[in-house]
Amino acid sequence: MPAATTMAHVSKAKMLLYKQSQAIAFAEELKVLSVGAALLRGNRLVGLNAYLDNDGVLRTRGRLNSIDIAEDAIILAPGCRITNLIVRSFYEKFHHLAHETAINDIKASFYISRLRVLYKSAQEKRWVALFTCLTLRAVHFEFAHSLDTSSCIMCLSNFMALRGTPKEIFSDNGTNIRATKKAVREELKNIEHDKITIKFDGIKWRFNPPGAPHMGGAWERLSFNDEGLRNALMEAQFIINSRPLMFVSLDTEDDAALTQNHLLLGSANGYKPLPKEGMNLQRRWIETQRFGDRFWQRWIKEYAPVLTRRTKWFKKVPPITIGSIVVIVDELLPRNLWLKGRVIETMMAKDGQVRRVTIKTQHGVLERPATKIAVLDVGLEDGN
Structure with a gap:
């Protein structure tokens, strides 16, 4: 009786397919890297910090600080059939929707040059x-x-x-x-x-x-x-919460884009890697703190500017009003300690835009420039 197929068998088969694809597309690069030499300047992979892992799979180094704690991305050529099948599988997984989310998920595991162009070539809606x-x-x-x-x-x-x-x-x-x-x-x-x-x-x-x-x-x-409707809604909910909060960069040095699932589940796809074998409790605590600090740094750098962005140079927007619930942006404070409060006074410029606000917080009344204020979309009724 044949043995049952296990996840280990599937993983090994995938690695063999990746190596086969890379052997065709990157034969010269594999020959150089296999003897420990460095790629010459001008090589198409030289900017990716490419290396061979223990299984002989070509990967790109640059995700050591990723908040997903994922493995380095596997390098694949865009013209390969295996690459096309992988991209199509992600396209079908998201039911032909949420394109940026799918691209973000692909980027988390694979580096494929001209990924957006390849993704747009997948099959049409039916x-x-x-x-x-x-x-x-x-x-x-x-x-x-x-x-x-x-x-x-x-x-x-x-x-x-x-x-x-x-x-x-x-x-x-x-x-x-x-x-x-x-x-x-x-x-x-x-x-x-x-x-x-x-x-x-x-x-x-x-x-x-x-x-x-x-x-x-x-x-x-x-x-x-x-039952079926709930399952469909849960799937739709997961897909929506997997959408990137900002533009998805295809640069191998950049982390995968932040998503709502990072806040809800700890990663874009809900996967939580097991701690490394032999890691003691103190080390795990340190790694957890690093994870939180890294996420906060990315939040400040990538998402906070979206909240505080002012579009007055391009089009008129409603000014900050008295009663608005806001977060005070302060890059010097530790993570998760930004103050929240209610606007009690505004100072308006001649062009009708608010330049300065007075905010009532749990630590007293503060005055801040409008550029350091992020308005929360919570809504107010009768000033309550």
């Missing part, structure tokens, strides 16, 4: 047309390449070619479905009944009245039940 038999409650699915009338007609034609011509069609008032009926009728009027058009003749098409989705219960109820 839709599914659902046909339900009102007698047997059998279902039939047809792929649609778009939501326009031509795709709708082809879906109907494909269905009829496989299942036969229905006597009646019940549907909602979708504009593409209405247009399909009209197009079919015009086709029957203007063209002699041949083998292509004759099958549409004699079909009664009945539309539900607007605002009455319950009248399509036979097909509407084929959507999610409570």
